[in-house]
Amino acid sequence: MIPLVLNAESDAEAPFVTRLASRRSADPRESFCLSSTPTQSLWCGMEGLFTLAHPMDALTGDVVLVDPSARRAERLLRAGSPHNSLLVTEQCDQLCVMCSQPPKKTHRDRFEHFETACRLAEQGSVIGITGGEPTLHMGPLLAMIERLLADRPDLGFHILSNGQHFDAANTARLAGRLRTNIVWGIPLYAADAPLHDHIVGKPGAFERLIASFAHLLVAGARIELRTVMLEDNLDALAGLARFVAHNLPHIEQWSLMGLENIGFARRRWDALHVDLRARFAPVGNALDQASLYGVPVRLFNIPLCHIPPEFRDYAVASISDWKQRFAPACEGCAARANCAGFFEWHPDHLVEKVVPL
């Protein structure tokens, strides 16, 4: 597992963002390395000297947020990684049964640091925005991205949102400069309101979500629809496929996703988790129904050997590098390079159940 948060020491007075450069540069936003051991590196920048509990080689090019009083540094944008994401808030107004990042009441506003970091991002980066629920802070969020795109039109953003906060007042803005550079990743768990509401833990959520889709449609926003496959909605997936085909044909992609054993899902694993090796039929049916009507659909977070051969083309090697792992037996597998593998925190006894291809 790649560490995202490092122990750090710095005498700076306030948290700061900097890019870790291999050499001294003229750019005041960059820091350069003075010395490095296998466990620690010493850096020098505008905010003085600071140490990071990690070797230089692994960090060069990263954009970090150093927090002196907390004595830690967050690797906000790791060099060369397609999986960078910024957690803008831990607040949320839903309470999903399998939430991987259970919400907190308070909000720490870090938009300023995120904006600085994004300006330092590699050309053409797509930066994830997650939470909590980012659109609880819709105004500052959109304003930040608008400012960024004015200077960095090469950047793209993928924002995970529960879709409870879009209304007519947003549409003109979303249809403007933001439209092409943001993909909204929005979850929908069933075509049936009570089931969806039950899964997201909020009465009326389905209805509000459908209203949001109408506003997003008017704005021409790009949407990735996301559905985590759970014991609760497995048999409703084919119906959801038809619902998407008939009501949301303008989406860019429908992502069917395997469950992550973290957050609430950890406690409820046995009740929520579906073993697709034994029960793929409802998923296959949903994939077929979606494809039949031309909905672009993909399968995420499922190892290839857990998918029947004829459906493997739908699978995406999706699990982010920093939280991906494989079983020892995977070493000999011909499909390993194209395989999602498992989440780092997937139960050990399940990870062992691989069948090298």
Add this chain to the structure above:
Amino acid sequence: MPGALDYLILVPTLRCNLACSYCQVSRAAIDARGHDWSSATLAGVEALVGGLTGPEVKIEFQGGEPTLRPDLIRAVIDAVPAEIQAQFIICTNLQTLNDEAMALFDRDDVQISTSLDGPLAVHSRQRQVDAGEAKGFHANLRTLLARYGPGKISALPTINPLSPPDPEQLIDSFAELGLDSIYLRPINYQGFARKRHPASRVNGDQWLAYHAAFVRRLIARNWIDRSRVLEESYFSLLLRRIFRPGEDRHVDLRNPNPIGRDYIVVDHDGCVYPTDEARMLTRAGIIDLSIGDIHAGWDTPERAALEAAATNDGDPACEACAYQPYCGRDIIDDIARYGRIDLPREETDFCRRHLYLFDLAFELIHSDDPAVQYSLRRWLGLAGETGALAAP
């Protein structure tokens, strides 16, 4: 609505080394002069191609026999801006293979399209070549299939609807070459060809029954031999249009059918046509359907007039028809057959053909025969082996 121009059919030369009985293009003799693009026409095409805005384009070279002018093909390929994802299709009779043509075929972005009329005897009869020449074609086709595999090559049978070959034999002649897609396309004789085949104006019930029998044969064969999936491409297109609104890239079947926008044909003399069929009608001297030329452009009153009529919206027969959302409007076909576009729709060959095929499609979609469902699922590109298509 269609986007920018992203499909071009180019005719760099009208000359050909064959004289097929059905040839619709009023071909020119192999050594005729003045039937290739002039340098001004080439410059116009290069400018057009160089100005494409992408992100993708398909460019099909037809003739005549386009491989007689590999230099023109290369010039067009070189003119496509680097950032555009381009695919080239060279339509050739494969009568001869020379090094220059092979060098073009070797490119990863080039596909080869040819005509295969079925068994050797049929092929040589229709092409008016002797058995030796027909063998030459077959040998060349096999050479290319061996070199590239079937993925790079498509073959279209050209079928005389009045005496179609035995379906089983036709399927065999494709299958044995590793070609899985067969596009059953009855010849629509025009000009030169109509003089020889006067009875061909309307495809009668006999042809429709043939098409249906052919589709059923494919279903039976696919069920027996699961190792490969044979399809009739036009029927697959119909199926996709039933389930996938917006599957609108086939200019013979879409509604509305925009004219001269995303798709054009540039003839050997620089004239621009909305479709290849329109070009043939014009060449045959039946009616001038050109919409402009490569130099002056084609945003003309002629284009607008054709486009205004190219829809089935508002047509009394179509508005009352259950298949309207999947069907299309092909005014060029009406002009070709009847010289007019105002016949009651249900009296047209286009309508009869589509009504029949959509009837067949829906009958099959609702069939509970597993063999039928198996083939339909493959033709629609579904992964699951089984399961009924009709919504529960």
